[in-house]
Amino acid sequence: MSERFTFTLLKSDGMARRGEITMPRGTIRTPAFMPVGTAGTVKAMYPGQVRELGADIILGNTYHLMLRPGAERVAKLGGLHTFANWPHPILTDSGGFQVMSLSQLRKMDERGVTFQSHIDGRRYELTPERSVEIQGLLDSDIQMQLDECVALPASESEIERAMQLSLRWAERSKAAFGDQPGKAIFGIVQGGDNERLRAQSATALREMDFKGYSIGGLAVGEPQDVMLRILAMTTPILPTEKPRYLMGVGTPDDILESVARGVDMFDCVMPTRAGRHGLAFTRFGKVNIKNARHAEDHRPLDEASDCPASRDYSRAYLHHLFKANETLGAMLLTWNNLAYYQSLMAGIRAAIDEARFEAFRISTKEGWARGDIAAL
Template sequence: MSDEREQHPSETFTFTQLAQDGAARRGRIDMPRGSIRTPAFMPVGTAGTVKAMYLDQVRDLGADIILGNTYHLMLRPGAERVAKLGGLHEFARWPHPILTDSGGFQVMSLSGLRKITEEGVTFQSHVDGAKHFMSPERSIEIQGLLGSDIQMQLDECIALPAGEKEIARAMELSLRWAERCKAAFGDQPGKAMFGIVQGGDHKELRVQSAKALAAMDLKGYAIGGLAVGEPQDVMFDMIETVMPFLPQTKPRYLMGVGTPDDILGSVQRGVDMFDCVMPTRAGRHGLAFTRHGRINLKNARHAEDHRPLDATSDCPATRDYSRAYLHHLVRAGEPLAGMLLTWNNLAYYQQLMAGIRDAITGGRLAAFAAETRAEWVKGDLPPIG
């Protein structure tokens, strides 16, 4: 099965499983604005832009969908203004699928003073200090004004470590909010609302959350509250705990993950969708992700290294610029450094996802994972000879 981008636009939101290898599955999500090949990595376009990239570039690298952030867009330029300007797709010139998060994570982590009640959360903007109120219904309303294709329920994402009682309280509140988000979203055949499994690092709470969300018969399911500082083995354990209780016929999205190794391990456990700021943020800070692992272009060892990051890559940023030049740009603080390294990083992430999809189809994901991990250890080694 080829990994060429094929469009199967559908008036309804549908998920089709095309192949399986162990717990990993290859599939395709079809909706009116196009198709999403899974497992998929969604570049993060926080404020309507994937930082340091043209969206045409992002598309050309292989992205079928990008993510927008409800919290940031509601503060600037405002959801009602985006709607007046034709919605986020037209505003940002991205006519393909967009997923918006609910804004809950940013409310909990970025805003100033905040107060959580059964009705919602009152919070202070990190931009100008203004007070706002977000209920589950308002979160869905904002995402509707933005015009996104996949919308996330409002949930309470608490920081770990936390006590079991506090984790249970937040998980149960999130379930009640999921019901309200489902009612507010209503019947939109060509779009989807995903529920979010919470429960921290407690297996029983995760199972309770997953079972309750599955009973709501939503169009997709996310696993939230992970990749927030817990060890990787804890994250994988929570994924393995939850998976048996999520419907096999619906897509599964691990929020905010992550490193290439996190993604590879999560795919092997049945996850279909990922997003993370890591490739773009790392690019702006001099770190390249490559087939050979991570390369820190700040290191002086690259100052006279004429080799590109990877001579075999199809990405011009990866193939055509020397490590010495990239090192110079990083050390000089030139904006081009972030542009080229972000381009490289997103290219690598999409190449990794394409390789994963092909490996699942060929029934050789375990071998692909072993080969890929073996290459990563070569990352920041000095030149040979």
């Protein structure tokens, strides 16, 4: 493990990249999928399980943790790694997206955003400096600048206003972060679905010399082809020698296609949220375990999987658990889904190492399309 934050690009296959981020708390193999631990927990999973599945890093949420239990309290209790029993790297987002999407009566200006908590109505102020302070109190390893993310579709003038504000907040966030050799703060590229604004944002952030770069404001209402078009023109502008993180994305197909366009890091609530609602991700495609056709199906989700949740429980039993509203059903499908996502990432990394990523991408998608007809 390194005492500094470093990114090493080990192999390229087309635009797909294989690399490693090293830092004091561990090494992150990229392309990486970061399970989302919004409030200090990856829902329905033990930390040890998450690690055993292959996760090198998890994500925590500044907005939720500042509201409950409070960043100062987490710091007093030893920081988020100790608090959540996760001694490995943690990335925290800035809280900006949740302020825009969850909070009540928010008011934004140049200084920052004031808002009412969706939990108890208390008023808070979140500025670039306060966001960095909170992330420091949580003691996360990779932090995000505060930005403004607008939902799409939106007018060009609204997208440009938010992008320019995010650039000014990027400068303030980076200044507040200062020099922390073993940690990193990432800038966030904004600009909606407008290529000119995306290029302007990426170029300005590159000149600020962040340790890594996030691509935000995608998967917020636009079709996948728009997201992929924006990625294809944005990633070449960003420095080759620094990691690229696509925020809040996504489906297994989104991940495959984004890796093909040069993305290194991903996070999404999809595998855990889907698991809690009865949807399983497998190499055969998606399985809705609530469907009546599974009621007497003795087969597991995937008998060849290394994950006990995928291999050792029948579809009939899983179907029963959801029909009976038993907590174990959500736990097992979440376990299955995260196992599938980490298996997918391991397959992607191996394929890039062996210069066969395009063949892997095609064969994986063909497997979903072909599917397990009796299961889907």
